[in-house]
Amino acid sequence: MxxxxxxxxxxxxxxxxxxxxxxxxxxxxxxxxxxxxxxAAQMKGIVVGYVKSREQHPNADKLSKCLVDVGEEEPVQIICGAKNVDAGQYVAVARTGAVLPGNFKIKRAKLRGEESNGMICSLSELGIESRLNPKEYAEGIFNFPNDVTPGEDALAALNRDDxxxxxxxxxxxxxxxxxxxxxxxxxxxxGRDVKLPEPNPNEAGEPASEAIQIRIDAPEDNPLYIARVVKNVKIGPSPLWMQTLLMNAGVRPHNNVVDITNYVLMEYGQPLHAFDLDRIRTGEIVVRRAEEGEKFVTLDDAERTLSADQLVITNGKEAVALAGVMGGANSEVNDHTVNVLIESAYFDGQIVRNASKAHGLRSEASARFEKGVDPSRVQAACDRAAELMAEYAGGTVLSGRVVAGEYAPEPKKVSITLDRLNTRLGTELQMGGVEDIFSRLKFETETKNDEITVTVPTRRGDITIPEDLTEEVARLYGYDHIPLTLPEGESLPGGLSPYQLGRRVVRRYLEGAGFNQAVTYSLTSEKRAAQFALEVREPVALAMPMSEERAYLRESLLPHLVEAAAYNSARQMGSVALYETGSIYLNEGKNVQPKEEERLAGIITGIWQEHLWQGEKKAADFFTVKGVIEGAAARLGLTDRLSFQKATPEGFHPGRTAAVLFDEQPVGVIGQLHPSLAKEVDLKEAYLFELKLDVLLNAARVDLAYTPIPRFPSISRDIALVVDSTVEAALLETIIKEAGGSLLTNIHVFDVYEGDRMEAGKKSVAFALTYVNPDKTLTDDEVTAVHEKVLAALKEKANAELRA
The missing domain is CATH 3.30.56.10 (Phenylalanyl-tRNA Synthetase; Chain B, domain 1)
Incomplete structure (x- = not known):
């Protein structure tokens, strides 16, 4: 506003x-x-000028040489490029030395050999937005009415000094x-009085009821409709003061009749509409619901297809306005209008909003109907417009109003006790002070003992409960005057909960590892709702979705992370590492709130490590993601409880994917995005992970502990095992750990070979084993004994042979 x-x-x-x-x-x-x-703060030197003569510039077809009276002893010559400049006009002139918006300074100059002492200005050059300029001055300079004097302040005349x-x-x-x-x-x-207009239009003897009849067929949508008739109007510009006030309020001037309805709208907050009475033709106004599929052309010359939940104003045969939103082209006031019908009505806010939203028509009128207008101003606003049309359009107001329906709601009464007021605000106000605040608000009050009852005027529809009265007292008493107090009661310890601390540890670890945090929508489409989900259920649909693309709650964080990576890749950001911690939602059945779980998800694509000086690059792969997950588990003290198992979930590469197990229970997945899906979104190899973060963070965690560096040397042994190609390295590692006992402190795979030198259906897996005793130096015999035990276990449980 x-x-x-x-x-x-x-x-x-x-x-x-x-x-x-x-x-x-x-x-x-x-x-x-x-x-x-x-x-006007940054402008100076702008005056009213009178164009005494205008002739063609001798050296330029598009320039005019004007002699302009600017209130000085002698007129000045100004070269002007506007097409509409002419002798006899009053114009805005920036004299030599004047400053226009943007610190644009006017200097004496020569244009094509002719001297120019100033500039004749358009409204846009005076800082008025082009969308607010009257149409006749949208291009070219502005012409003042004849009630101005050369040399007077043009900014004041245009209300730019406002x-x-x-x-x-x-x-x-x-x-x-x-x-x-x-x-x-x-x-x-x-603490002052309000001076309101008291409209009292001079009426002619002819009753308005003979010119128009009104019938309401949808009283629940339009309980009250008031009309006034003004005859013999002369369409022309509205007074300059009205045009400039409207422009300052963000409304574009049109003509005197339309400007008056807009002026009263801004003044009273009551939307009005002016019809050309003669174009109504039937002498009747009927308010009804539109017919399904009914066609209607609005003022912007666009044909609209209406629906049965929209309200229209008709002449009994065809629609002439979309109620509360926009008038029709078939009843528009134009330069030939002589007789005007002024509409002032109370329309239901919801039905106006539905129509405004359905047709994409947002207007000053619809905005006010949607939020609620004061029913007590419907008649006064209609009278005010009629009075102004008689004064500024030369019209004759027919006697009486034509009224259909009735709507005069009783003002609400809300009560509150002084004790409750003071308790809520922490103040010690007296009843007299509270009564004074309500008096300043122009609220009628009645006091009985400790209780004050307020009769709320209809203009304040927001006041319905005692808390609203508390707010009114608080804001007018002054928030700065309300005493500051600390909450009473036992203080609670601050700091993060173990769960919050764990989440922060995970986030810091991932960001330290090179990831950037992403925050994506919880809402998605039906197609993507269950994509990559660890638990696939019927997606939860929204009752009132914003769009089809945001109609369901997500069951996985990964679809939007894939979308984010693709978005970056399409903009030459080929190496992307993103993570997100957020909620997913699982359907628990009809009429039951969905289950909300927190997940951790991420995506890596492109180069993971790059050393330009050494000329080395390392692309992200499966083991990059696996290492990231293992590192996060180590930070949480959960390493020994985390394991991986081959898996083939939908949407992932069938040979480069694993399920993540926690205490042997599945809690997530890591793997490569399936190549077909990667191709759909134009991504190269991309690796994903998603974990049930709430399961990990709620688990009992082992505090980080350090062990001293061994005083005694370790002994390393490498073994290359020949096994069936279907045997997983993880199984072999588990067997080795169990058989190796306490002396075996480290084990890792360093080679896997399948090729020409291997028997068909076989592969070689090589492990590096480290043995150490923290209490003494190991002997070869001790290590050999344990090592033989390991080999025997491998032979027995996995049919593994040492590679020759």
Whole structure:
């Protein structure tokens, strides 16, 4: 909401408040003022000029040589490139030495050999947005009406010396979507009276009811419809003061009739619409629901297909307006309009919102109907518009109003006790002080003992419960005046829980390993909801999704991480390492809240290590991901409880994937993205992992412990085993560990061979074994005894032979 300081001053005395001071007080009272704009702050030297003569520039076809009276002793010559400049016009002139927006300084110059002493300005050159310029001046210079004087301040005449306060309103404060609403707020803050217009149009003898009849066929959507008829209007520009106030409020001027309806809209907060009465033709207005598939052309000349849940204004035969949203091209006020029908109605906010959303039509009117208008202003706004049309469009207002329906809700009464008020705020207010605050808000009150009952005016539909009254008292009493207190009760120890600490350890480890954290949507499409899921269930669908792509809750973090990696890869970021900790959601049945679990997932693609000086590059592979998971487990003290097992889940490469086991129970998966899926998203080899993070972090963890470096030397033995090609290295490692006992301290695979020199169906797996006794030096005999035991176990359990 843009609030003009000059316009606001018509309703409440703010002369002793600078715009900045006023903005500060409004913000402190609960409505944030995002900024204060001073349009004329950076401009100077702009005056009204009168073009005495205009002739073609002798050396340029597109330039005019103008003689302009700028209030000095002699007129000055100005070269102008606007097509619409002509003699007899009053224009805005930036004299020599003037400064325009952007610190653009006007200097005396020669244009194609002719001297130019200033610049004739368009509205855009004076800082007014082009979307707000009247259509006739959208291109070219602006022409003032004849009630200006050469040499006077052009910025003042255009209200550019105004201050514009931009209010950031919360949805509940729809009352402040009008100048009168803001005036009530400012008057309450400053403790002053509000001066409201009292419309009383001069009426002719002919009754309006003879010109138009109104019928409401959808009273639940439109309980009240009021119309006024103004005849013999003369369409033309609205007064300059009205045009400039509308522009300052962010509304584009059109003509006097349309501008008046917009002016009253901004003044009262009540949307109005002006119809060309003669184009209604039937002499009847019927408000009804649209027919399914009904066609209607709106003011923007777009044909709309209506549905049965939308409300239309008709002439009894065809639609002439989409109620509360936009009028129709078939009843639009134009340059030939003579007789005007003014519509002022109360429409249900939900039905207006549905229509506005369905057709993508967002207007000042629909925004106010959606949030709620004051039903007590429907009639007054209609009278105000009729009065202004009689004054500024030369029309004759027919006597009486044409009214259909009735809607006069009783003002709500809300009560609160002084004790409850003070308890909530921590104050010691007296009843007199509370009554004064409500009096400043123009609320009627009734006090009985310790309880005060407030009759809430209909303009404040946001006040319905005692807590709302508490808020009103708090903000006008002043949040700065509310005493500061510490919470009472036993203090709780601070710090992170073991679970939170574990999550932080994992995040820091992954970031130290070269990963970047990603945060992706919890919502996804039906196709991706269960993709890569560790537990596949029926996806949880949203009741009111934003779109088909965000209609289901995810069951895995990986689909969006793959999407993020593909997005980066498409922008020449081929080496990507991303991780995410987040929730997934598992269906627990109909009408049951889904189960929420925290997962850890990641993706690596491209180069994992690069040493440019040595000319070395190492691409990410399966073992990179496996090492990352093992490192994270080590940081959590869970290494001995984690293991890996071959797996072939859907979406992963069938030969480069493993299930992650924790205490022999599956908790995750690591592996390569299936090549067909990688091709779909245009990724090279990509490796993924996903773990049930909550299982790992809730497990009892062993604190990190250190052992001294052995004082006695170790003995290493290498063995190359020939086994069936189907035997997994993990099985051999387990057998070796069990047979090696306490002396075997380290074991790892250092070679796997399958080739020409091996028997068909066989492979060679080589292990490096390290034996050590922390208490003494091992002898060859002791090591040989254990080593023979290991070989025997391998022969017995895996039919493994030493490779010759």
């Amino acid at each position: 843009f609030v003009s300081y000059k316009w606001l001053s018509q309703y409440v005395d703010i002369a002793d408040q600078t715009p900045e001071e006023l903005a500060e007080k409004i913000t402190r009272a609960g409505i944030e003022v995002e900024g204060v704009e001073m349009p 201050a514009i306060l931009e209010l950031s309103l919360t949805p509940n404060r729809s009352d402040a979507l009008s100048m009168m609403g803001v005036a009530y707020e400012v008057a309450a803050i400053l």
